[in-house]
Amino acid sequence: MCLLFDLFQVLRLGIAQDIFRLGKYGGLTAFHDPHLVIHNWWGADAGLIAMGITAACAVMIISGFGARLAILLGVLAYAQLGHHFPPGDRGVDRIIRTGLLVILFSGAVGPWWRLKGKTMPGWPVDLLKFILVMIYLSAGLAKLIQQPGWVSMSAEPPLLRILADPLSGRIDPVFWNDYPWLFRMGSWATIALELSSVLIFTRWCRIWACFGIAMHVGIFATMHLGMFSLGMLSLYPVLLATPLRPASDGADAAMKRDIEE
Amino acid sequence: MSNLRAGLLIFVYALLFAVGTPGLDHMRSKMSATEEQRLRNRAGDTVADLTQFAVRINKNIRAPIKRKLGGFQPVFRIRQAWNLYRDGPRNVYRLEIRVDGEPVYRSEHPELDWLEPQLRNRRLRPVVESTVKKFKSANWRGLSRLVVNRARAQWPEAQRVELIALKGKRPGKRLRPQHRIIASAPEWSVEKTK
Numbered sequence: 001m002c003l004l005f006d007l008f009q010v011l012r013l014g015i016a017q018d019i020f021r022l023g024k025y026g027g028l029t030a031f032h033d034p035h036l037v038i039h040n041w042w043g044a045d046a047g048l049i050a051m052g053i054t055a056a057c058a059v060m061i062i063s064g065f066g067a068r069l070a071i072l073l074g075v076l077a078y079a080q081l082g083h084h085f086p087p088g089d090r091g092v093d094r095i096i097r098t099g100l101l102v103i104l105f106s107g108a109v110g111p112w113w114r115l116k117g118k119t120m121p122g123w124p125v126d127l128l129k130f131i132l133v134m135i136y137l138s139a140g141l142a143k144l145i146q147q148p149g150w151v152s153m154s155a156e157p158p159l160l161r162i163l164a165d166p167l168s169g170r171i172d173p174v175f176w177n178d179y180p181w182l183f184r185m186g187s188w189a190t191i192a193l194e195l196s197s198v199l200i201f202t203r204w205c206r207i208w209a210c211f212g213i214a215m216h217v218g219i220f221a222t223m224h225l226g227m228f229s230l231g232m233l234s235l236y237p238v239l240l241a242t243p244l245r246p247a248s249d250g251a252d253a254a255m256k257r258d259i260e261e
Numbered sequence: 262m263s264n265l266r267a268g269l270l271i272f273v274y275a276l277l278f279a280v281g282t283p284g285l286d287h288m289r290s291k292m293s294a295t296e297e298q299r300l301r302n303r304a305g306d307t308v309a310d311l312t313q314f315a316v317r318i319n320k321n322i323r324a325p326i327k328r329k330l331g332g333f334q335p336v337f338r339i340r341q342a343w344n345l346y347r348d349g350p351r352n353v354y355r356l357e358i359r360v361d362g363e364p365v366y367r368s369e370h371p372e373l374d375w376l377e378p379q380l381r382n383r384r385l386r387p388v389v390e391s392t393v394k395k396f397k398s399a400n401w402r403g404l405s406r407l408v409v410n411r412a413r414a415q416w417p418e419a420q421r422v423e424l425i426a427l428k429g430k431r432p433g434k435r436l437r438p439q440h441r442i443i444a445s446a447p448e449w450s451v452e453k454t455k
Contacts, residue, residue, distance in 0.1 A: 015384075127274070198380065
């Protein structure tokens with residue numbers, strides 16, 4: 001759904017032809033990835049065709065019909081979109097493709113009414129948790145190794161630089177420059193959250209997930225990153241599965257009681 | 262069957278860990294004697310020894326595995342390298358667009374918001390950033406063409422369209438043009454100047 005929303009935005013804003021055509025056909029990008037192959041098959045409209053295939057596959061995945069084939073074709077088409085326009089293919093796109101490939105080999109593929117109540121192996125949840133730990137831990141270590149200011153008591157907070165960058169953030173750099181302590185605390189909290197992502201493997205997973213949700217909601221509110229936060233949060237049900245399932249079963253039982261009454 | 266699945270899963274875990282080991286993505290393949298000494302002076306012997314050990318592991322174990330087994334990644338474009346905003350820019354940058362000398366767009370300006378939704382779109386935003394921050398950016402021509410074509414459609418009598426990269430020290434009260442992209446009638450070819 002995140003992907004459909006994202007592609008719909010591209011269409012709605014009228015930039016599909018700029019983004020998904022090569023420069024030689026009037027598009028924006030001067031270069032493409034060497035792994036782009038569809039332009040050899042489909043010419044100038046290759047990117048737009050891949051966009052259509054990706055969107056169609058996304059609908060099939062959501063509906064559950066032909067989902068396995070749709071995931072495989074959709075991920076390949078989605079990857080070609082990234083090779084077509086590399087600057088527009090971000091970390092969240094890689095995360096979504098990785099998550100879809102995990103689901104491809106899982107038992108959680110099919111119409112939702114057939115999956116309800118079905119018992120299936122838990123390895124996809126464990127693998128997705130492992131991938132999330134790798135993502136957050138890598139992000140935290142990359143921050144610390146390359147910019148020790150994330151934990152400094154005196155340096156300019158990197159979080160202020162990121163959120164108050166007019167090209168990607170929403171907050172006013174002039175006004176918020178007088179409150180560095182707020183962003184210093186935010187920087188420490190970000191590092192603490194990312195480095196503590198190993199808690200996902202423990203019984204504190206759900207508590208960690210609550211802080212993760214808060215961080216992504218904060219990112220959504222303060223930055224122009226499009227579907228990044230939504231894409232990350234789409235993986236969070238695997239972290240919250242334990243409390244979500246009893247809540248969902250409770251809601252079902254309440255609905256059945258209401259219907260019987 | 263379950264043993265096969267278990268074996269495959271262990272392989273997948275090991276592969277993902279090898280191609281995306283946290284902390285080693287940006288490690289170089291070697292550390293010179295000068296760099297090592299500088300690190301020892303700054304952070305002590307223990308940190309320097311651990312860093313040197315990590316560099317050797319990265320070069321001799323992880324890099325060959327990544328080369329041999331990570332070749333599947335580009336097919337699905339799932340390279341396991343997670344930067345996710347290491348840092349922000351040290352200066353403040355804004356893009357300003359002028360049509361016939363009148364500003365119509367400036368980054369994060371409440372009124373000058375022509376083309377704001379397009380320029381803010383997550384797929385286009387990185388191109389805007391690189392065009393503003395770097396004189397030699399890869400896609401400045403394409404971005405300029407996009408802006409100029411839309412300006413000419415919106416203002417058919419326009420004679421000149423400028424994209425101005427503004428830069429200033431934090432907090433950004435005073436910004437100065439660091440380079441400009443100009444397109445003028447009748448040719449409407451784009452040129453970049455400092």
